[in-house]
Amino acid sequence: MSVDPKRVIADLEELRALTSDENGAQRVAWSPTWLKAQSWFETRFKSLPVEHHYDAAGNLWVTLQGASDRALLLGGHLDSVPNGGWLDGCLGVLTALEVMRAIAEDHNGRPPVTVRLVDWADEEGARFGRSLFGSSAFAGNHSIAADRVRTDRDGETLEATLRECGFDIDRIGDAAIERKNACAYLELHIEQGPVLEELQLPLGVVLGTKGVERHAITFRGQEAHSGSTPMAVRRDALAAAAKLALEIRPIARKHPDSVATMGSVKTFPGIVTAVVGRCETTLDMRDLDASVLASMFEEAQDASRRFAAEERCSVEWSRIWSIEPIPFHPELIELCDQAVRETAGTSHRLPSGPLHDAAEVARAGIPTVMMFTQSLNGLSHNKLEDTKKEHLELAAVAFSRLAEKTMRWIAS
Numbered sequence: 243m244s245v246d247p248k249r250v251i252a253d254l255e256e257l258r259a260l261t262s263d264e265n266g267a268q269r270v271a272w273s274p275t276w277l278k279a280q281s282w283f284e285t286r287f288k289s290l291p292v293e294h295h296y297d298a299a300g301n302l303w304v305t306l307q308g309a310s311d312r313a314l315l316l317g318g319h320l321d322s323v324p325n326g327g328w329l330d331g332c333l334g335v336l337t338a339l340e341v342m343r344a345i346a347e348d349h350n351g352r353p354p355v356t357v358r359l360v361d362w363a364d365e366e367g368a369r370f371g372r373s374l375f376g377s378s379a380f381a382g383n384h385s386i387a388a389d390r391v392r393t394d395r396d397g398e399t400l401e402a403t404l405r406e407c408g409f410d411i412d413r414i415g416d417a418a419i420e421r422k423n424a425c426a427y428l429e430l431h432i433e434q435g436p437v438l439e440e441l442q443l444p445l446g447v448v449l450g451t452k453g454v455e456r457h458a459i460t461f462r463g464q465e466a467h468s469g470s471t472p473m474a475v476r477r478d479a480l481a482a483a484a485k486l487a488l489e490i491r492p493i494a495r496k497h498p499d500s501v502a503t504m505g506s507v508k509t510f511p512g513i514v515t516a517v518v519g520r521c522e523t524t525l526d527m528r529d530l531d532a533s534v535l536a537s538m539f540e541e542a543q544d545a546s547r548r549f550a551a552e553e554r555c556s557v558e559w560s561r562i563w564s565i566e567p568i569p570f571h572p573e574l575i576e577l578c579d580q581a582v583r584e585t586a587g588t589s590h591r592l593p594s595g596p597l598h599d600a601a602e603v604a605r606a607g608i609p610t611v612m613m614f615t616q617s618l619n620g621l622s623h624n625k626l627e628d629t630k631k632e633h634l635e636l637a638a639v640a641f642s643r644l645a646e647k648t649m650r651w652i653a654s
């Protein structure tokens with residue numbers, strides 16, 4: 243195995259120097275810095291026997307033709323959030339490149355199956371609020387009508403921005419053509435959470451991405467004077483909301499991997515001398531198991547009605563967004579487990595709370611698995627994001643092993 247983990251780190255450092263400032267990475271999709279990152283990346287595979295092109299949604303594909311057209315896909319994303327970290331997304335792309343280089347070398351330029359690297363366009367959705375842009379177009383889950391009217395903070399439309407970069411929003415669905423012959427998809431990513439660090443493990447196997455139920459919940463009571471209204475007769479909408487904020491914790495804790503967050507609370511009229519007449523909140527619940535997620539949703543609704551009744555308020559729910567849990571492929575999970583075990587001695591399986599491009603690929607019916615490497619202090623999406631160099635090196639070795647195993651799996 244000729245994978246060189248030190249080269250991955252050197253590449254990551256070079257990309258960081260080229261596309262970051264004192265506040266962190268600035269590779270926001272469709273921006274000049276992102277385009278600069280892509281041009282730099284193109285120089286990195288120049289000496290390899292590969293073909294490359296951008297698809298209709300702006301995803302970059304680098305193909306090493308194998309003896310068979312059946313293809314192994316390796317992916318990540320070069321784009322970042324503003325003031326982002328040096329590893330989120332690009333660790334996957336640059337490790338995939340090193341693995342592809344090693345495969346080309348080990349198999350004299352012609353591996354048993356075709357190997358394709360993909361750099362997904364606009365994973366983060368940082369500027370236009372549309373995450374997983376390129377991978378959803380690939381998967382056939384794009385939303386052109388909604389995307390056309392998306393604007394950034396300055397009123398610039400996504401449609402116009404795409405056009406400036408050479409892409410036509412009406413054609414992004416053509417990216418689906420890249421699904422041809424795709425037999426498996428692998429993605430390495432930093433964990434972006436504290437689980438592996440707590441277990442003192444460098445690497446983990448991702449079981450899938452959690453489903454999300456995201457709702458707006460509004461409690462309505464009666465605005466009233468804070469001096470003249472006796473406690474016994476108040477209809478305080480904040481009191482009902484506050485009870486729910488506490489109750490979602492035991493609801494989530496019944497299940498090992500569930501999370502529930504009330505991230506926003508707005509009170510009206512929102513002044514110091516009035517009982518709260520209306521309280522608008524949000525709830526975000528996640529789990530890898532659809533039935534667990536459904537039961538948490540039901541329990542939270544029941545609790546909200548109970549607390550509303552106790553405070554003589556009404557309550558109304560409206561869904562902001564939801565997505566089903568997306569489990570990864572059982573046989574690829576096994577292969578990933580083997581690769582991690584052979585490299586690090588121990589393995590651990592965990593679900594991903596954040597969504598990833600891999601979820602879109604899996605939804606398209608392509609067998610998929612992700613590997614995580616530990617994040618220091620569980621931090622991501624800011625310049626403090628970091629991973630120990632020795633863990634990045636282990637990740638490159640393990641990911642390379644996973645790629646070899648998956649090529650054999652595809653070939654058999």
Ligand SMILES: [Zn+2]
Pocket residue numbers: 319330331365431
């Ligand atoms: Zn990412």
